[in-house]
Amino acid sequence: MADSAKPGHAAGTARLAVVVEESGEARQYHTGSQSVTFVPLSIKRRQNRKVLTPPPGEASAAQPAAFDLPMIKTLGKAFYWQKLIDSGEVKTGKELARKLKMEPGWVSEILRLTLLAPDIVEAILEGCQPRHLHLHVLRGRDGQQLPAEWNRQRMSLGCNSAN
Numbered sequence: 001m002a003d004s005a006k007p008g009h010a011a012g013t014a015r016l017a018v019v020v021e022e023s024g025e026a027r028q029y030h031t032g033s034q035s036v037t038f039v040p041l042s043i044k045r046r047q048n049r050k051v052l053t054p055p056p057g058e059a060s061a062a063q064p065a066a067f068d069l070p071m072i073k074t075l076g077k078a079f080y081w082q083k084l085i086d087s088g089e090v091k092t093g094k095e096l097a098r099k100l101k102m103e104p105g106w107v108s109e110i111l112r113l114t115l116l117a118p119d120i121v122e123a124i125l126e127g128c129q130p131r132h133l134h135l136h137v138l139r140g141r142d143g144q145q146l147p148a149e150w151n152r153q154r155m156s157l158g159c160n161s162a163n
Helices: 069-087 093-100 104-115 118-126 150-157
Strands: 015-021 027-031 034-040 042-046 049-053
Touching: 069 093, 069 104, 069 118, 093 104, 118 150
Parallel strands: 015 034
Antiparallel strands: 027 034, 042 049
């Protein structure tokens, strides 16, 4: 079907194409009347929706994300559980897990979130974390354990500004 025959296309107008790739760099080129833009994004599922995320480390990844309620709730749970341990209501994460009838490894995984740098926690609560930052990354489910040192956490998660 010719361009002029397509609805919404006037004869002689340039056609645009956008291609989504999972790797490489963003690039654009023009061939005759067609403009093609390659965008390196990955498509990830979050709850019941799909989210396009730029590769980690890209300048576009620093754009503010929406509030991630499951991540915020999990952080709140982690700090509440840590308060229970600090107050002496429970002695260990293992005892807490037994009291809550949960898997001790999972409770420990969540409690590790209390070791995040304060500015990273603040960014998450404000919805300003990098778009690639989600619970799987924080909990170490992406294959990499978060470092304990705050500066290394910032570098690892792409949160370069320290408050």
